[in-house]
Amino acid sequence: MIKIAPSILSADFSNLKDELKKVEEGGADFIHLDIMDGNFVPNITFGPPVIKRIRNVTKLPFDAHLMIENPERYIDDFVDAGADIITVHEESTRHLHRTIQSIKNRGIRAGVALNPSTPLNNIEYIMEYIDMVLIMTVNPGFGGQSFISSMKRKISDLKDIIDKRKLNIEIQVDGGIKLDNAREIANLGAEILVVGSGIFAAEDPTEETKKFKNI
Numbered sequence: 487m488i489k490i491a492p493s494i495l496s497a498d499f500s501n502l503k504d505e506l507k508k509v510e511e512g513g514a515d516f517i518h519l520d521i522m523d524g525n526f527v528p529n530i531t532f533g534p535p536v537i538k539r540i541r542n543v544t545k546l547p548f549d550a551h552l553m554i555e556n557p558e559r560y561i562d563d564f565v566d567a568g569a570d571i572i573t574v575h576e577e578s579t580r581h582l583h584r585t586i587q588s589i590k591n592r593g594i595r596a597g598v599a600l601n602p603s604t605p606l607n608n609i610e611y612i613m614e615y616i617d618m619v620l621i622m623t624v625n626p627g628f629g630g631q632s633f634i635s636s637m638k639r640k641i642s643d644l645k646d647i648i649d650k651r652k653l654n655i656e657i658q659v660d661g662g663i664k665l666d667n668a669r670e671i672a673n674l675g676a677e678i679l680v681v682g683s684g685i686f687a688a689e690d691p692t693e694e695t696k697k698f699k700n701i
């Protein structure tokens with residue numbers, strides 16, 4: 487079954503506890519946390535203190551998507567706050583291998599995210615060290631954008647590479663995923679779908695999460 491990671495970027499921040507409960511009840515597999523620094527991306531969101539607070543209100547694993555420059559400076563803070571997976575952008579650090587090592591050394595899962603224009607080649611030599619690749623299907627920074635259709639080929643190319651090299655890597659896809667394109671994206675090889683506005687802008691996020699689980 488497809489794994490669903492609701493992104494709280496589109497949730498009601500004044501009522502995060504209830505928002506988390508709603509998607510947990512709907513069968514969400516992860517909580518996707520979009521961390522933005524106003525530098526790597528134009529938007530600013532939240533950081534470790536918020537994560538630490540919400541860690542107590544759900545048992546779901548926290549999937550932290552760091553859209554920040556030089557994320558190596560903050561790995562320990564995010565692990566200490568309760569992140570179970572940390573994904574860093576390939577474009578955000580000069581020393582990707584070292585950054586991945588510092589995530590793995592803390593005993594959690596490491597992912598690498600690629601902006602739409604970043605080729606898969608850029609992660610060729612570090613793939614054996616990571617647990618997940620996040621294919622961005624919008625430009626990072628905001629929820630509610632449209633899926634960039636040329637990313638479909640990127641997802642299936644990544645799936646081929648993983649299969650050919652027999653790597654143990656999950657493919658996560660993030661941006662513009664709605665009920666009407668989710669099945670197609672899953673069929674290309676995506677195993678974890680991040681859904682923000684598609685769940686939290688809906689009237690009933692619990693029911694919407696169930697629908698995504700059943701695509």
Ligand SMILES: O=C(CO)[C@@H](O)[C@H](O)COP(=O)(O)O
Pocket residue numbers: 493495496518520551553624625626627628629630631660661662663680681682683684
């Ligand atoms: O990382 C990001 C945006 O930078 C995403 O996780 C979005 O939050 C997904 O939102 P939708 O496109 O599903 O509304």
Ligand SMILES: [Fe+2]
Pocket residue numbers: 493518519520551660680
């Ligand atoms: Fe994200």
